Amino acid sequence: MVTVDIEKCVGCGECEDVCTFGAISIVDEKAVVDQDVCTRCGACAEACPEGAIEVKGEAGLSGQDRVLEDWKGVWVVAETRHGNFAPVTFELLGKGRELAKDLSTELTAVLMGKDIKAQAETLIVRGADRVLVVDNPALENLVDDVFARILARLARDEKPEIILAGATAMGRSFIPQVATLLETGLTADCTGLEISPDSRNLLQTRPAFGGNLMATIVCDTTRPQMATVRPHVLKALDPDPSRKGRVVDVELEKDLFNSRIKVLESVVEEVEGPGLTDAEIVITAGRGVENQKYIALLEGLAHCMEAGIGATRAVTDAGWLPGRAQIGQTGVTVSPKLYMGFGVSGAIQHLVGMQGADIIVAVNKDPDAPIFDIATYGIVGDVKEVLPLLYQRICQERGIEDA
Amino acid sequence: MNIVVCIKQVPDAASVKWDHEKGTLIRDGVQSVINPFDYNAIEAALSLKDQLGGKVTAVTMGPPQAQDAIREAMSMGVDAGVVVSDRAFAGADTLATTYTLSMAIKKLGTVDAVLCGKQAIDGDTAQVGPGLAVRLDIPCVTCIGEMEVIGGGKALRVKRMCEQGYDIIEVAFPVLLTVLASLNTPRVPSLKGKMRARKADIPLWSADDIGADKQKIGLVGSPTKVFSTHIPKFEARREMLQGSVEEQVEALIEKFKEAGII
Ligand SMILES: Cc1cc2nc3c(=O)[nH]c(=O)nc-3n(C[C@H](O)[C@H](O)[C@H](O)COP(=O)(O)OP(=O)(O)OC[C@H]3O[C@@H](n4cnc5c(N)ncnc54)[C@H](O)[C@@H]3O)c2cc1C
Numbered sequence: 258m259v260t261v262d263i264e265k266c267v268g269c270g271e272c273e274d275v276c277t278f279g280a281i282s283i284v285d286e287k288a289v290v291d292q293d294v295c296t297r298c299g300a301c302a303e304a305c306p307e308g309a310i311e312v313k314g315e316a317g318l319s320g321q322d323r324v325l326e327d328w329k330g331v332w333v334v335a336e337t338r339h340g341n342f343a344p345v346t347f348e349l350l351g352k353g354r355e356l357a358k359d360l361s362t363e364l365t366a367v368l369m370g371k372d373i374k375a376q377a378e379t380l381i382v383r384g385a386d387r388v389l390v391v392d393n394p395a396l397e398n399l400v401d402d403v404f405a406r407i408l409a410r411l412a413r414d415e416k417p418e419i420i421l422a423g424a425t426a427m428g429r430s431f432i433p434q435v436a437t438l439l440e441t442g443l444t445a446d447c448t449g450l451e452i453s454p455d456s457r458n459l460l461q462t463r464p465a466f467g468g469n470l471m472a473t474i475v476c477d478t479t480r481p482q483m484a485t486v487r488p489h490v491l492k493a494l495d496p497d498p499s500r501k502g503r504v505v506d507v508e509l510e511k512d513l514f515n516s517r518i519k520v521l522e523s524v525v526e527e528v529e530g531p532g533l534t535d536a537e538i539v540i541t542a543g544r545g546v547e548n549q550k551y552i553a554l555l556e557g558l559a560h561c562m563e564a565g566i567g568a569t570r571a572v573t574d575a576g577w578l579p580g581r582a583q584i585g586q587t588g589v590t591v592s593p594k595l596y597m598g599f600g601v602s603g604a605i606q607h608l609v610g611m612q613g614a615d616i617i618v619a620v621n622k623d624p625d626a627p628i629f630d631i632a633t634y635g636i637v638g639d640v641k642e643v644l645p646l647l648y649q650r651i652c653q654e655r656g657i658e659d660a
Numbered sequence: 661m662n663i664v665v666c667i668k669q670v671p672d673a674a675s676v677k678w679d680h681e682k683g684t685l686i687r688d689g690v691q692s693v694i695n696p697f698d699y700n701a702i703e704a705a706l707s708l709k710d711q712l713g714g715k716v717t718a719v720t721m722g723p724p725q726a727q728d729a730i731r732e733a734m735s736m737g738v739d740a741g742v743v744v745s746d747r748a749f750a751g752a753d754t755l756a757t758t759y760t761l762s763m764a765i766k767k768l769g770t771v772d773a774v775l776c777g778k779q780a781i782d783g784d785t786a787q788v789g790p791g792l793a794v795r796l797d798i799p800c801v802t803c804i805g806e807m808e809v810i811g812g813g814k815a816l817r818v819k820r821m822c823e824q825g826y827d828i829i830e831v832a833f834p835v836l837l838t839v840l841a842s843l844n845t846p847r848v849p850s851l852k853g854k855m856r857a858r859k860a861d862i863p864l865w866s867a868d869d870i871g872a873d874k875q876k877i878g879l880v881g882s883p884t885k886v887f888s889t890h891i892p893k894f895e896a897r898r899e900m901l902q903g904s905v906e907e908q909v910e911a912l913i914e915k916f917k918e919a920g921i922i
């Protein structure tokens with residue numbers, strides 16, 4: 258909102274003259290703002306010799322800013338967790354390079370965190386031309402409001418045409434806030450991105466209706482075009498230490514770093530192997546695993562294949578595995594290179610969470626189990642027989658002593 | 661406590677069928693249900709009310725039939741509800757949705773807590789909660805797995821779940837939370853609740869009722885547009901391995917070697 262301090266206003270009319278939208282008029286020697294017409298561009302506040310005009314809150318984009326051609330460059334939001342990059346960051350940079358090339362523009366990585374600057378070079382090695390670094394103790398943990406405010410601020414200042422982030426807990430938490438602050442479009446959970454040769458718009462493909470439908474989305478009237486992208490679907494580039502790029506330190510005013518939420522602690526849970534959504538291989542327990550003994554064997558197999566452990570709701574409901582292992586409509590979505598389901602029937606609510614996997618292996622004693630419809634390789638058999646055998650053979654192949 | 665819970669009516673995944681020839685959704689016989697996560701949001705809202713007193717209002721943007729969703733929420737114990745419904749809202753993406761919901765919530769008065777599901781199973785965006793928080797200018801914590809009232813009812817301590825573990829967060833009211841299924845077990849409707857819900861008068865609010873800017877709602881207010889759709893095909897990949905259990909396992913090992921997995 259643009260407000261006029263009546264005490265300070267002398268009715269000189271400077272603001273009226275600079276307002277391109279005709280939103281200010283002088284009534285009874287005081288400036289009056291028509292909020293409906295005002296775009297909060299801030300020109301009046303700058304022009305006022307008395308300092309009587311203030312633009313409050315998060316200003317929306319002004320009409321002038323919406324000139325699409327003014328927005329240039331591809332941005333990738335780097336995600337770090339306790340100081341390490343999330344794998345999706347490198348995947349985004351790989352895709353970002355492609356998009357930047359198609360648009361003949363630059364690829365920028367935005368790195369926000371605490372004691373993080375030393376990591377900027379890694380982003381260049383992984384494909385960035387430039388890294389914007391906001392290094393501040395306040396950014397130690399994910400304080401969504403602060404991350405959102407800062408990214409929105411940088412975007413307003415620099416006007417990138419595309420902003421990409423990981424469709425992770427972090428990305429899906431604060432990126433929607435950024436898009437709302439910028440009043441632009443955001444496509445969630447994309448699995449494909451390309452530039453339309455005719456319009457130069459970003460074509461963003463994502464699953465809808467739980468993966469039963471793929472929709473391609475465009476954001477053609479506002480900028481930036483924003484998307485969160487699922488981990489594992491894009492290819493990272495090999496690190497190239499000879500790549501050159503610039504690291505830019507961004508200094509921002511202090512009050513941008515005040516958060517309304519307080520993160521008391523951030524706990525990394527000791528899970529065996531990779532986290533479920535990060536894992537390249539996911540091994541899933543269904544009700545057909547029958548009991549804890551075979552869950553333990555599955556965990557052994559997962560350890561041996563460096564896989565994450567998933568579950569159907571039947572299994573988490575039974576308490577055999579924790580709730581966070583649940584894959585599907587009311588759990589997490591995974592898109593690993595390999596998914597293996599043991600004793601999973603293939604209910605639609607489960608399938609929607611894993612059908613993005615490259616290779617799907619299903620083991621089920623019922624030849625008509627629906628999971629076989631989408632399985633790359635199906636084994637009709639009893640988990641109690643197949644699992645021990647497979648475990649033994651994989652350990653052998655990997656040269657691991659089986660336990 | 662003025663508590664708002666946002667619920668959405670979604671097609672029941674189990675009843676949705678696909679026309680693979682035409683690449684479209686077969687709409688006949690599709691039942692509408694409350695988005696599964698929103699039951700947990702309702703329960704969270706009711707539990708806040710149980711602890712702190714006040715009123716819980718359910719808000720949904722959708723067609724007039726969404727009144728059914730509100731009735732169901734009321735049968736669980738929600739005090740009142742409103743359907744924000746207008747032809748002009750059709751085609752809303754999350755930006756337009758958060759604007760519309762925020763205008764409706766503002767009409768309800770100042771709020772202390774807004775509860776949303778983690779995501780809606782039809783759109784799957786998980787964007788409405790965080791976006792709505794910005795519209796209402798209140799802090800937001802997503803993906804809550806635990807929640808506890810602290811500070812003599814002035815604040816909450818919540819557990820935010822993420823890939824690598826969780827964060828313990830303190831936040832004062834007013835706040836918007838998006839909730840996971842593991843947060844709680846939704847209560848079952850009571851008989852009394854059902855009776856009350858059946859008789860309840862559930863208002864339909866139009867764009868004018870909530871004072872919405874016509875440029876910011878529905879298709880007009882939505883920067884993202886569907887450009888094209890297709891149905892992904894899965895059938896082609898199907899291959900059943902043959903032979904005894906040993907032979908099938910061996911065949912699988914070979915496939916893994918080919919794919920470079922082992
Ligand atoms: C609103 C809603 C949301 C839901 N969300 C989810 C979700 O997010 N994720 C999810 O997973 N589910 C979800 N469900 C539940 C889902 O509908 C199924 O009930 C669930 O996925 C079934 O799990 P399952 O395959 O392990 O068990 P079952 O369906 O019981 O299947 C067990 C399978 O194991 C096979 N089997 C049994 N014994 C053996 C053996 N010894 N060897 C080999 N095979 C064997 C059987 O043939 C059977 O096919 C949801 C349901 C609803 C209504």
Ligand SMILES: Nc1ncnc2c1ncn2[C@@H]1O[C@H](COP(=O)(O)O)[C@@H](O)[C@H]1O
Pocket residue numbers: 666667668695697698701719720721722754757761775776777778779780781783784785786787788789
């Ligand atoms: N049309 C709507 N009306 C009311 N609440 C909604 C609507 N759409 C989304 N929500 C809320 O926002 C959450 C996330 O939805 P989404 O961002 O669409 O995945 C849902 O669980 C609801 O709590």
